[in-house]
Amino acid sequence: MLRYAAGRLLAALPVLLIVSLLSFGIVWIVPGDVAAEMAGPTATAEELARLRERLGLTRPWHEQLVGWYGALLQGDLGESILLRQGVAAAIVERLPVTLSLTFTALAIAFVAGTALGTLAAVRAGKAADRAAMGTALIGFSIPDFWLGLVFVYVFAVVLGWLPTGGYVPFATDPLGWARSMLLPAATLALAQMGLFARMTRAAMLEVLQQDYIRTARAKGMPGWIVVGKHALRNALIPVVTVAGIACGVLLGGAVVIESVFSLPGVGRLIVGAIQRRDYPVIQGGLLLTATIFVLVNLVVDLLYATLDPRIRHGRR
Amino acid sequence: MLTRRELGLATGATALSGLAKPALAQGARGTVVMAQQAQPPSLDAQVTTAQASRNINLHVYETLFARDEAGNPQPDLAEGVDVSADGLTYRFSLRDARFHNGKRMTSADVRASLQRYGRVGGSAFIMQPVDAMETPDARTLVVRLKQPSPGFIAGISSPRAPCAIIPEEEAGKEASRIEVIGTGPFRFVEYRPDSHVRLTRFPEYVQNSRYQGMDGFAGRKVANIENIMIRFVPEAGARTAGLQTGEMQILEAIAVPAAQRLRNDRNLQMHExxxxxxxxLILNHVMPPMDNPVFRRALQAALDLEEIMAISTDGLYRMTHGWQHPGTTYFAGDVGRQLYNINNKDRGRALLRESGYRNEEIILLGDSSFSNHQAAIVTAAEQLRGIGVNVRTVITDWPTAFSQRTQRTGWHMWALMMGIEPYEGPYGVVGYFSGHQPAQHQRDEVIEDCQRRLTTSLAEADRKKAVADFQARMYDQAIAIKCGDVGIIQATRANVRDYKPYRIPRMWGISLA
Incomplete structure (x- = not known):
């Protein structure tokens, strides 16, 4: 297993190298720079030129590339131009918000989605199946941006149960953290819940036709044990694979949700940096996001190999 | 109207006039949460012209002179100024003030701040006329100019990129590297990027005893609120929801449709x-056929500016031709009015033919970051297609559009809202279309002359004439097209008392019921 993990980790290095090159290149290709943000809409060309010079934006690209990789090899992602803070520090500061949001959403989506999918498979063709799949379809179809605003209106403005936005650190106030996470995580989870439900249903329908399930039933084993213990475990193998992809999608979706709910997360940091052309943050943020994505996929691969040992032996 | 507290303080201050004791905003209490869309690019007030920074910085920092409610310069950290007859020497007497680090402000701090502004300031050009600065004593600063510059006080009082007074020890630092230390009624506590800025009342704040109440960015600033939280909420719907639930008490701006929907909500107040x-609409004079004044006049004649304004502002606008606001010192009356919003398609087509236009592609540049820029460009494009102009619209994000417009090629027309410049008077507006790199990319000698007369004439009548001539030239040559005046709506909870809308949501003078 260790050799397998090490191999996968080594294979990720070229990916990260390409991402770092791309993130550097994109910044040079995309027009506009941070001076526009600082100088304001009616700045004159002279004011802009002066500001660019002072911010070091006029240095040649190869000089900046060497500086970027030189610092990177020392673990330094550079310093944000606008935040006056190290990029790594800025990301680390926001990581708990994004990870809280992503993993809470993943947990909601996974639990609710597999439950719905299992229910639909067990009651295939019946009203419960149609209701569960209808719910999944709705979840899959509604734009999360719009859904977030509806949730804010209903649960914050009309009912007054939850705050409209903002983040409360878990260490400061666990209950406040839960209240601040509930609406954004539920919004983010809904689409992925639909995906999990459909995947679980399809996998469960296949597994429930297997001989060993029939044997278990014939032995008189209670239905919930047959479904919950024997069928679901095997049905979850493809679902776990999807969880890895969903994690990436949720990380991407967090960008929008963080804006809607005013959460100071990594997504909002990167989007803000793109909008304002804060190059070091864009470069560092993209590299870090890609690293997280690669690591999540690695974990999923390892989990997959644990659930189905044939995979690590290359027999499937 | 003065509140009882303000009246009491004013009376007290008058009695103690000259002693200038630290302010006592007795019973200051509560936290006000204000929400704004963007976060500040910098908390170094001198450096940035961004509104998002100004909203915060003008609670923390103060300037020698500041603009009053009508936009005119008034003494703020200065008690006053004596200007020599030749207009070359400005002798500022300073009032008693204390920095947030406890240090008393002296003329050395002021001199160092102005010198720094000349190096890093967002409008550093205002320091160009300065030849030398002297500090004969701790309460006096003498500024000597190379040539008369009647706009000098207007420049150092502008909130665009405020010429903030900071401690001398900070003035040697590079842009955005200073500690956030000012003399304002609130002091800086913390900045959490993507989340909020927190300010707290400065108990040692020395109020300006020349005034009885608040007056623009000048006047007597009384902090009745203990804490201010300025939250960055990018989504407009979330800001409105926050106001409705009471999580936020003040919105920097609320969308016009939302304001109309909530106008009858007794818990809220809308301030227009x-x-x-x-x-x-800025025109690029170096890109053919825009280099031809007849072609530009064709666009000027054909555009239905009222339609552009109605669509791009959600209905909150007024049709005014002036390149200065009516009622202000430099408003030039009816000059150019006959060429404003002509909305005559036939005349537009005739001028197109006269210009020799041969269906060249005209690029209209807008950005999606400011919805009214995009709406103005899209509406103008449709109107110009209607008279036979071959139009291509390019809508990008703000930095891209802004970067493109600084180029001499790749665009013909660009939508821009000018907010702080017309507010601060004629210098920014005229200056935008003159100098080495004017907005239209082509120097116009008449406008250059207007700019020269405006910045050097000692008599106000001559300066007014220069602005009137500028406005006449803007219309006669269709240098750029002014569509109209745009409004905004600030919103507060009903428990926010004595709130007066202004260029920024001001937290001094208000209290919580």
Whole structure:
């Protein structure tokens, strides 16, 4: 297993190298720079030129590339131009918000989605199946941006149960953290819940036709044990694979949700940096996001190999 | 109207006039949460012209002179100024003030701050006329100019990129590297990027005893609120929801449709500000056929500016031709009015033919970051297609559009809202279309002359004439197109008392019920 993990980790290095090159290149290709943000809409060309010079934006690209990789090899992602803070520090500061949001959403989506999918498979063709799949379809179809605003209106403005936005650190106030996470995580989870439900249903329908399930039933084993213990475990193998992809999608979706709910997360940091052309943050943020994505996929691969040992032996 | 507290303080201050004791905003209490869309690019007030920074910085920092409610310069950290007859020497006497680090402000701090502004300031050009600065004593600063510059006080009092007074020890630092230390009624506590800025009342604040109440960015600033939280909420719907639930008490701006929907909500108050800014269409004079004044006049004649304003502002606008706001010192009356909003398609087509236009592609540049820029460009494009102009619209994000417009090629028309410049008077507006790199990319000698007369004439009548001539030239040559005046709506909870809308949501003078 260790050799397998090490191999996968080594294979990720070229990916990260390409991402770092791309993130550097994109910044040079995309027009506009941070001076526009600082100088304001009616700045004159002279004011802009002066500001660019002072911010070091006029240095040649190869000089900046060497500086970027030189610092990177020392673990330094550079310093944000606008935040006056190290990029790594800025990301680390926001990581708990994004990870809280992503993993809470993943947990909601996974639990609710597999439950719905299992229910639909067990009651295939019946009203419960149609209701569960209808719910999944709705979840899959509604734009999360719009859904977030509806949730804010209903649960914050009309009912007054939850705050409209903002983040409360878990260490400061666990209950406040839960209240601040509930609406954004539920919004983010809904689409992925639909995906999990459909995947679980399809996998469960296949597994429930297997001989060993029939044997278990014939032995008189209670239905919930047959479904919950024997069928679901095997049905979850493809679902776990999807969880890895969903994690990436949720990380991407967090960008929008963080804006809607005013959460100071990594997504909002990167989007803000793109909008304002804060190059070091864009470069560092993209590299870090890609690293997280690669690591999540690695974990999923390892989990997959644990659930189905044939995979690590290359027999499937 | 003065509140009882303000009246009491004013009476007390008058009695103690000259002693200038630290302010005592007795019973200051509560936290006000204000929400704004963007976060500040910098908390170094001198450096940035961004509104998001100004909203915060003008609670923390103060300037020698500041603009009053009508936009005119008034003494703020200065008690006054004596200007020599030749207009070359400005002798500022300073009032008693204390920095947030406890240090008393002296003329050395002021001199160092102005010198720094000349190096890093967002409008550093205002320091160009300065030849030398002397500090004969701790309460006096003498500024000597190379040539008369009647706009000098207007420049150092402008909130665009405020010429903030900071401690001398900070003045040697590079842009955005200073500690956030000012003399204002609130001091800086913390900045959490993507989340909020927190300010707290400065108990040692020395109020300006020349005034009885608040007056623009000048006047007597009484902090009745203990804490201010300025939250960055990018989504407009979330800001409105926050106001409705009471999580936020003040919104920097609320969308016009939302304001109309909530107008009858007794828990909320809407504060309309009109005019707030100009909506303009900037023309690139070096890209053919825009280099031909007849072609530019064709566009000027054909555009239905009222339609552009109605669509791009959600209905909160007024049709005004002036390149200065009516009622201000330099408003030039009817000059150019006959060429404003002509909305005559036939005349537009005739001028197109006269210009020799041969269906060249005209690029209209807008950005999606400011919805009214995009709406103005899309509406103008449709109107110009209607008279036979071959139009291509390019809508990008703000930095891209802004970067493109600084190029001499790749665009013909660009939508821009000018907010702070017309508010601060004629210098920014005229200056935008003159100098080495004017907005239209082609120097116009008449406008250059207007700019020269405006910045050097000692007699106000001559300066007014220069602005009137500038306005006449803007219309006669269709240098750029002014569409109209745009308004905004600030919103507060009903428990926010004595709130007066202004260029920024001001937290001094208000209290919580």
């Amino acid at each position: 500000m009109l005019p707030w800014s100009f909506q303009t």
